[in-house]
Amino acid sequence: MTQTPILFVGDAPSLKTGLARIGRDLASLTATLPEFRVGYLGRGGLGTRQVPFACYSFPEHEGFGNEAILNQCFRDFAGDKSGIVFVISDVSRYYWLVSSPWVQTMRLQGKLKLWIYAPVDSAGVNGKLTPIECDILKAFDRVLAYGEYGAEILVRSMGASKVPWLPHGINMDVFQPRDRQAARIAMGYSVTDKVMGMVATNQARKDWGVAIAALAQLPGWKMWAHIDVLQRHWDLAALIHDFGVQDRIKATLTGSMNDTELSYFYSGCDLTILPSQEGFGYPLAESLACGTPTCHPQDSGGRWAFDTGGCCPISENMARRLEGLHHRYRLILSPNAIHEAMAHAFKYDREKCRAGIEVLDWKRLWPARWSKFMLEGLS
Amino acid sequence: MARTLVQVHAGGVILISTASLNPHPPCIEQWQELCVDTHSYDYWDNSGENIGVVGAYHNLWMTNRQRYLGNSCPNREDILCLIHDDCTLHERGWDRRVAREFDDPQVAIVGLGGATGIGTDDIYLKPYRIEQLIRIGYRSNQDDWATHGVQEKGACDVAVVDGFFMAVRRSFLDKIGGFSGFPHRFHMYDAYLCLQALRHGYKVRMVGVACHHRGGGSSTRPEYKADCEARGTTMEREHQEPHCFIYDHFADMLPYRI
Numbered sequence: 001m002t003q004t005p006i007l008f009v010g011d012a013p014s015l016k017t018g019l020a021r022i023g024r025d026l027a028s029l030t031a032t033l034p035e036f037r038v039g040y041l042g043r044g045g046l047g048t049r050q051v052p053f054a055c056y057s058f059p060e061h062e063g064f065g066n067e068a069i070l071n072q073c074f075r076d077f078a079g080d081k082s083g084i085v086f087v088i089s090d091v092s093r094y095y096w097l098v099s100s101p102w103v104q105t106m107r108l109q110g111k112l113k114l115w116i117y118a119p120v121d122s123a124g125v126n127g128k129l130t131p132i133e134c135d136i137l138k139a140f141d142r143v144l145a146y147g148e149y150g151a152e153i154l155v156r157s158m159g160a161s162k163v164p165w166l167p168h169g170i171n172m173d174v175f176q177p178r179d180r181q182a183a184r185i186a187m188g189y190s191v192t193d194k195v196m197g198m199v200a201t202n203q204a205r206k207d208w209g210v211a212i213a214a215l216a217q218l219p220g221w222k223m224w225a226h227i228d229v230l231q232r233h234w235d236l237a238a239l240i241h242d243f244g245v246q247d248r249i250k251a252t253l254t255g256s257m258n259d260t261e262l263s264y265f266y267s268g269c270d271l272t273i274l275p276s277q278e279g280f281g282y283p284l285a286e287s288l289a290c291g292t293p294t295c296h297p298q299d300s301g302g303r304w305a306f307d308t309g310g311c312c313p314i315s316e317n318m319a320r321r322l323e324g325l326h327h328r329y330r331l332i333l334s335p336n337a338i339h340e341a342m343a344h345a346f347k348y349d350r351e352k353c354r355a356g357i358e359v360l361d362w363k364r365l366w367p368a369r370w371s372k373f374m375l376e377g378l379s
Numbered sequence: 380m381a382r383t384l385v386q387v388h389a390g391g392v393i394l395i396s397t398a399s400l401n402p403h404p405p406c407i408e409q410w411q412e413l414c415v416d417t418h419s420y421d422y423w424d425n426s427g428e429n430i431g432v433v434g435a436y437h438n439l440w441m442t443n444r445q446r447y448l449g450n451s452c453p454n455r456e457d458i459l460c461l462i463h464d465d466c467t468l469h470e471r472g473w474d475r476r477v478a479r480e481f482d483d484p485q486v487a488i489v490g491l492g493g494a495t496g497i498g499t500d501d502i503y504l505k506p507y508r509i510e511q512l513i514r515i516g517y518r519s520n521q522d523d524w525a526t527h528g529v530q531e532k533g534a535c536d537v538a539v540v541d542g543f544f545m546a547v548r549r550s551f552l553d554k555i556g557g558f559s560g561f562p563h564r565f566h567m568y569d570a571y572l573c574l575q576a577l578r579h580g581y582k583v584r585m586v587g588v589a590c591h592h593r594g595g596g597s598s599t600r601p602e603y604k605a606d607c608e609a610r611g612t613t614m615e616r617e618h619q620e621p622h623c624f625i626y627d628h629f630a631d632m633l634p635y636r637i
Contacts, residue, residue, distance in 0.1 A: 367631055368502075
């Protein structure tokens with residue numbers, strides 16, 4: 001059988017970012033399809049043999065890649081064969097890709113297709129992405145959104161009639177409800193404590209400030225905070241100290257625990273919060289799979305979680321402001337809005353949380369939808 | 380339990396079959412009167428012990444298969460016409476129209492009403508709801524075709540047919556073991572059979588024979604409710620569970636569009 005080379009491009013699969021996880025999962029699953037030969041060009045990290053595909057890497061100081069790196073990698077991986085480059089990353093990072101003369105030549109010769117699985121966490125002016133992002137998108141042969149929220153914004157941005165979307169899946173054999181007592185022991189809390197959790201990277205759009213403020217105003221609650229680095233946009237240690245919640249919060253770092261250990265911490269929470277705008281919101285899926293209700297703003301790519309019956313919208317009248325290089329509207333949340341959502345989520349049925357997320361189980365999602373999407377791209 | 384096997388005719392192509400709670404259903408005569416050719420017919424009496432439509436159809440297939448295996452013409456192809464007893468046919472020569480579709484060896488099932496799609500676009504992307512198994516683009520030449528979809532007087536490929544009339548190639552049923560893979564009594568057996576056919580590389584067709592299907596004659600009656608309760612279930616579960624079965628077992632096929 002002729003195999004089509006497909007080169008995934010994004011965060012290195014060995015990293016602990018959400019994009020790395022998504023890329024790693026999709027590349028690993030695609031490697032099970034005999035129609036494809038899978039490679040991965042990863043930013044940061046090191047090449048690894050721990051994955052079922054060929055791994056190439058480039059250092060972070062090279063930015064998000066360039067033509068020379070891609071050219072060399074693709075030739076090494078695909079040789080003279082026609083193939084696919086599948087980007088699993090933010091649209092804005094890939095102007096270099098679509099404007100590359102080598103890429104354009106390869107596409108004109110019919111030797112290269114460009115696909116992108118585009119996370120869209122919010123829109124800018126007129127509900128669209130920036131003009132340059134719109135131009136980048138139009139250069140891709142296939143554009144796939146993470147959910148209906150992202151698809152709607154991409155439709156407006158591209159002037160398309162429809163943009164397909166597919167959610168990311170989850171391994172529900174790993175993320176499952178764990179024994180609550182064991183979980184609380186692992187967290188260092190007692191079974192009688194009320195515990196809220198938050199799993200998010202240290203970025204501006206993930207509002208650690210309002211999360212710690214919300215905790216501070218709830219003296220009966222404790223918190224588990226899982227973050228990639230303590231200091232970047234937020235200084236988490238300083239926030240904890242300034243709000244005086246040192247004895248009520250336990251912080252863990254990404255990479256300090258594996259997914260099974262993570263599932264214990266999720267299971268040990270009464271609920272989790274994700275006061276941020278997300279392209280998908282993987283922590284929402286993890287929390288729900290572990291039977292733990294969660295809270296999330298309405299105007300975000302994580303709104304798919306409301307359909308599960310385990311996620312309460314944070315929906316006080318929300319202010320917005322334009323922010324950042326890409327002119328996105330960012331929500332301004334209040335601790336009161338979070339408290340209100342928490343009060344509802346606290347009463348949610350934990351079994352229903354997991355039942356509502358079963359649709360994302362990779363065991364069904366991959367054969368039912370994703371593998372068909374991948375194979376349809378070959379025709 | 381009374382069974383009436385009235386006639387087996389070696390020259391026929393179609394076996395006209397039904398199952399009924401009425402020990403003497405008049406429908407078979409009505410169908411035969413409009414046939415151009417002569418065909419055998421068989422009937423399963425559910426008026427005593429009610430084994431459900433699917434159980435009856437399965438037994439009709441098994442009986443036919445055993446008869447076929449003992450037949451002196453082992454290469455003869457049978458087509459089992461499984462018809463609801465509340466279906467009235469209006470068109471003379473319906474048998475020939477149906478049989479002609481099976482000249483294409485790829486065709487496994489022919490119905491008188493069919494949908495060109497099954498399953499919503501967001502099935503398996505959002506949490507399960509029964510509406511995700513909706514049939515799309517239904518077409519027929521039923522008297523009340525406008526209630527159900529569009530009128531089709533000709534013939535076309537479909538994804539699923541309505542179970543009120545299903546002509547099924549017996550060798551296809553042999554391949555999948557009849558209805559043994561479907562553990563429910565009534566709802567969604569048509570979707571099951573059609574999706575199995577498609578999965579095995581066959582085609583499903585509909586022909587616009589003029590007809591009427593009264594519908595709801597069994598599944599809304601107090602006797603049905605009582606029968607469900609006697610078996611420790613409810614009408615709602617009898618409806619829900621077959622849908623869940625299709626959802627769980629045909630993820631590789633759904634959503635399906637012609």
